[in-house]
Amino acid sequence: MKENKTKYVILGLLNHEKCSGYNIKKRIDIALSKFWSAGFGQIYPTLKQLEAEGLIRHCDSCYDFGPERKIYQITGTGRVALKKWLEIPVIKEEVRYEILLKLFFGAAVDEQVVLGQIADFRQRNERLLCEVGAMEQQLKSIVHLSRDHQYFYLTALFGCKVYQAYLEWAEETENILKQVDFTRSECGEEKGDKEND
Amino acid sequence: MKENKTKYVILGLLNHEKCSGYNIKKRIDIALSKFWSAGFGQIYPTLKQLEAEGLIRHCDSCYDFGPERKIYQITGTGRVALKKWLEIPVIKEEVRYEILLKLFFGAAVDEQVVLGQIADFRQRNERLLCEVGAMEQQLKSIVHLSRDHQYFYLTALFGCKVYQAYLEWAEETENILKQVDFTRSECGEEKGDKEND
DNA sequence: ACGACCATGTAATGAGTTACATGATTTC
DNA sequence: GAAATCATGTAACTCATTACATGGTCGT
Numbered sequence: 001m002k003e004n005k006t007k008y009v010i011l012g013l014l015n016h017e018k019c020s021g022y023n024i025k026k027r028i029d030i031a032l033s034k035f036w037s038a039g040f041g042q043i044y045p046t047l048k049q050l051e052a053e054g055l056i057r058h059c060d061s062c063y064d065f066g067p068e069r070k071i072y073q074i075t076g077t078g079r080v081a082l083k084k085w086l087e088i089p090v091i092k093e094e095v096r097y098e099i100l101l102k103l104f105f106g107a108a109v110d111e112q113v114v115l116g117q118i119a120d121f122r123q124r125n126e127r128l129l130c131e132v133g134a135m136e137q138q139l140k141s142i143v144h145l146s147r148d149h150q151y152f153y154l155t156a157l158f159g160c161k162v163y164q165a166y167l168e169w170a171e172e173t174e175n176i177l178k179q180v181d182f183t184r185s186e187c188g189e190e191k192g193d194k195e196n197d
Numbered sequence: 198m199k200e201n202k203t204k205y206v207i208l209g210l211l212n213h214e215k216c217s218g219y220n221i222k223k224r225i226d227i228a229l230s231k232f233w234s235a236g237f238g239q240i241y242p243t244l245k246q247l248e249a250e251g252l253i254r255h256c257d258s259c260y261d262f263g264p265e266r267k268i269y270q271i272t273g274t275g276r277v278a279l280k281k282w283l284e285i286p287v288i289k290e291e292v293r294y295e296i297l298l299k300l301f302f303g304a305a306v307d308e309q310v311v312l313g314q315i316a317d318f319r320q321r322n323e324r325l326l327c328e329v330g331a332m333e334q335q336l337k338s339i340v341h342l343s344r345d346h347q348y349f350y351l352t353a354l355f356g357c358k359v360y361q362a363y364l365e366w367a368e369e370t371e372n373i374l375k376q377v378d379f380t381r382s383e384c385g386e387e388k389g390d391k392e393n394d
Numbered sequence: 395a396c397g398a399c400c401a402t403g404t405a406a407t408g409a410g411t412t413a414c415a416t417g418a419t420t421t422c
Numbered sequence: 423g424a425a426a427t428c429a430t431g432t433a434a435c436t437c438a439t440t441a442c443a444t445g446g447t448c449g450t
Contacts, residue, residue: 003439004436005238005293005295005298006437006438008298009298012301012305013409015302015305020400020402021401022400023404025259030211031301032297032301032344035292035293035294035297035298036293036294037293037299037438039440040401040402041404041405041438041440041441042438042439044402044403044404045403045404048403050223055262064317068401068402068445068446069402070400070401070402071225075236079439082212083305083306085299085326086299086303086305086306086310086314087306087310088433089314089371090296090299090314090318090321090425092294092321093292093294093296094292094294094295095231095232095290095291095293096232096290096291096292096357097232097233098202098287098290098291099287099350099417100229100232100233100355101206101209101229101232101233102283102287103210103348103351103352103355104209104228104345104348104349104352105205105279105283105349106214106397107343107344107345107348108209108276108279108280109280109284110232113283113284114348116384117283117287119287120286120287124287124289132228132236144377146304147304147308148304148376150309150373150377151300151302151304152301152425154300154370154374155297155300155301157369157370158294158297158300158370160367161363161365161366162359162362162363163363164361165358165359165361165362166358169354169359170360170376172354173354173355174352175336176347177347177351180347188291191257191394201408202407202409203409204408209437217429218429218430219428219429219430220429232440234410235410236410236411236412238408238410238412238427238431238432239411239434239441241430241431242432245431265417265418265429265430266428266430267429267430279421303402354440
């Protein structure tokens with residue numbers, strides 16, 4: 001009942017081109033890093049598993065130069081499994097925003113701490129927007145080459161839209177928090193920390 | 198080095214008000230569901246662990262009515278731990294978009310399949326925007342009550358902005374995919390599945 | 395020679411989900 | 423009396439990260 005999605009990330013990448021485990025990791029870090037991640041400790045065992053299931057196969061040291069490596073490629077069975085997965089509807093995206101937790105519980109600390117977190121968040125996402133914006137520009141020019149290129153472009157476009165929304169929210173939030181000041185209102189908490197223990 | 202964030206979700210909720218494990222689950226499902234989740238199998242053991250660490254404590258069956266329950270409350274040590282965590286900068290948000298994986302690898306299946314996934318995504322997020330929009334409206338009216346209320350409101354505002362960005366992207370993506378058609382261009386793939394196995 | 399990077403793996407640990415088990419209470 | 427919901431928990435399992443171990447190659 002639990003589906004290992006990293007399995008399909010590997011199948012998808014190998015469907016694009018054959019690859020070593022090391023290179024799969026690199027491609028994830030470059031092309032998918034904004035919406036997926038995987039470590040070596042996950043990739044190598046998963047490759048073994050996929051091979052045992054007959055969804056991929058490898059040839060040892062296909063090249064005479066460079067360090068030893070295993071080049072994996074997807075099998076017909078693997079392609080069928082990939083296609084089948086691509087047709088399964090997504091139920092729910094797994095998002096976990098630590099920044100929203102820290103905001104939600106933020107009244108436990110000084111407003112300056114919360115403002116600091118928001119500022120960090122804004123700066124972090126300014127950088128990310130910059131990175132994904134560059135990708136989007138680059139991919140836009142080659143979007144006509146193939147469906148693959150078009151889809152790569154659309155994932156980058158997704159990043160642009162979302163990071164822009166993050167930044168809009170962060171700016172609006174900073175403005176709201178800077179204009180209202182509860183420490184001067186009747187709701188203020190002049191009280192020190194008493195209660196419990 | 199690994200930080201169990203669910204620990205701090207529980208501490209944060211107990212800092213708002215004392216609660217049973219069952220109620221903590223309910224509060225997560227209602228107030229945090231758009232950016233966090235936790236099951237009973239995670240909550241009950243974590244409560245035990247937090248109590249062993251002295252960050253929370255409980256009284257058995259504090260009420261004479263209703264089923265037996267343990268009401269937990271945060272301790273002074275717990276508050277210190279919570280505050281300390283709230284000050285730690287967030288490094289990276291953990292997001293994993295299955296929809297983007299399926300788009301990125303989408304050239305392996307018919308465009309109709311991809312369009313179906315995008316349509317699902319749009320509909321799913323229309324519903325979510327609706328839900329979080331209602332929360333935002335409701336919270337907006339009581340935002341002045343306390344810092345807590347203001348922060349609750351801002352998390353809902355975050356949801357609105359992000360779901361709106363999702364919808365914008367989905368609509369733009371649907372338009373782009375419907376206007377360009379690779380099956381009629383020279384890049385089209387009339388080839389059946391040959392190669393491998 | 396040394397450091398950066400290529401390349402593959404395992405072991406330990408932790409986080410999180412799912413399924414199961416139990417029983418009380420409330421509502422219809 | 424049946425069904426829904428309240429309430430707590432455990433066991434098994436999967437997913438993912440981190441740390442460790444090993445050794446080759448390339449550039450300077």
